[in-house]
Structure formats: structure tokens, C-alpha cells
Amino acid sequence: MFLKKIEIYGFKSFPYKVTIPFSPGITGIVGPNGAGKSNVLDAIKWVLGEQSPKKLRVKELSDLIFAGNEDKKKVDFAEVRMTINHDPPVWEKYKDFPEVVITRRFYRNGESEFFINQKPCRLKDIQFLFLELGINTQSYSIIDQGEVSKFIELSPKERRIFLEDLAGVSKFKITEEETKKN
Numbered sequence: 001m002f003l004k005k006i007e008i009y010g011f012k013s014f015p016y017k018v019t020i021p022f023s024p025g026i027t028g029i030v031g032p033n034g035a036g037k038s039n040v041l042d043a044i045k046w047v048l049g050e051q052s053p054k055k056l057r058v059k060e061l062s063d064l065i066f067a068g069n070e071d072k073k074k075v076d077f078a079e080v081r082m083t084i085n086h087d088p089p090v091w092e093k094y095k096d097f098p099e100v101v102i103t104r105r106f107y108r109n110g111e112s113e114f115f116i117n118q119k120p121c122r123l124k125d126i127q128f129l130f131l132e133l134g135i136n137t138q139s140y141s142i143i144d145q146g147e148v149s150k151f152i153e154l155s156p157k158e159r160r161i162f163l164e165d166l167a168g169v170s171k172f173k174i175t176e177e178e179t180k181k182n
């Protein structure tokens with residue numbers, strides 16, 4: 001399993017559809033200041049289910065949609081589509097799919113759409129898919145600038161949460177908390 005491709009349209013600084021292919025192993029994204037490197041990472045976090053404006057480096061969620069510039073008018077929605085190589089399969093439910101495609105769309109009127117393999121789903125379905133693998137925007141599968149030093153300074157409790165994420169047990173905790181609520 002590896003991230004094969006990310007397609008971005010109307011998200012932050014990307015008014016035109018861009019396709020960024022990845023290969024197994026290490027990929028570097030380089031470019032001048034303000035070119036949109038961090039926005040690519042934000043797009044990945046967002047499609048994985050991130051909801052916090054702060055973590056996505058915006059004031060409000062509507063700032064995720066391309067706001068227009070001197071060359072191009074603002075657009076009506078943002079879309080990020082992530083293609084995951086799924087051969088050999090890791091998700092039993094999608095074992096017959098050599099690729100799993102996750103799509104997230106957000107309109108200016110506040111509406112959201114989510115898809116797994118083109119089929120409409122809930123945000124929760126996407127979040128659970130990755131929680132199962134220990135991949136989520138709070139876990140250290142995504143390491144932001146400055147976070148290595150932050151890890152060293154974590155409290156024992158925060159460190160436990162980190163290790164639980166890595167071990168893939170967070171989803172059981174979330175399910176437990178939800179069960180208690182209901």
C-alpha cells in the first residue's frame with residue numbers, strides 16, 4: 001500500500017486541476033516560498049478527514065477554497081482526490097480493488113461530499129478507514145515542521161496517545177466513547 005496519486009482542484013492555491021503522482025519510497029516536493037508545498041500537505045490531511053481550520057492553516061473552512069487572484073476568478077468548490085495503491089490489499093472490505101480512491105469536496109454554500117471508490121459515504125467512514133491503519137492527521141504518520149522537537153517535550157499522557165495511534169488502538173477508544181455517548 002502506498003500513496004499513488006493526489007489530484008487537487010480549487011483547494012487553497014490550486015485553481016486548476018493538478019495531479020501529483022507519487023512512487024513507493026521517498027518523494028520530495030520543492031519550490032520557492034509560497035509556491036504551495038505546504039498546501040499539498042494540507043490537501044492530504046484534509047482528504048484524510050482533518051476538520052480543524054488551525055491544523056489546515058486557515059481561519060475558517062471556506063478559506064480552503066481558492067479565493068481568486070489577478071489571473072483567475074475564485075472557484076465554487078474545492079476537491080481533493082487521493083488514489084492509494086491497494087495491491088496487496090490491506091482493507092478486507094476493498095480487497096477486490098487494486099486501488100482505493102478517496103474523494104472529499106467542499107462547496108462555498110457549506111455542503112460537503114465524501115466518496116470512497118466513487119461511492120458516496122460519510123466523513124466518519126473515511127476517518128475510520130485510516131484510523132484502522134494508524135494513519136490520521138494527529139498521528140505521526142504526518143510529521144509537521146517543528147514536531148520532532150515537540151515529541152521530545154511531550155508529557156507521558158500525550159506520549160501514550162501517540163503510541164496508541166501507532167498501535168492502531170485509537171479507533172477502539174473512539175468507538176468506546178461514542179458508545180458511551182449513545
Ligand code: ATP
Pocket residue numbers: 011012013014031032033034035036037038039040062063064065066067068
Ligand atoms: P514556504 O516555503 O514559505 O513554506 P509553501 O510552498 O509551503 O511556502 P504554501 O503555504 O503552501 O507555500 O502556500 C501559500 C500560498 O497559498 C500563499 O500565497 C497563499 O496566498 C496561497 N493560498 C492559501 N489559501 C488560498 C486560497 N484559499 N486562495 C488562494 N490562494 C491561497
Ligand code: MG
Pocket residue numbers: 037038039
Ligand atoms: Mg511551507
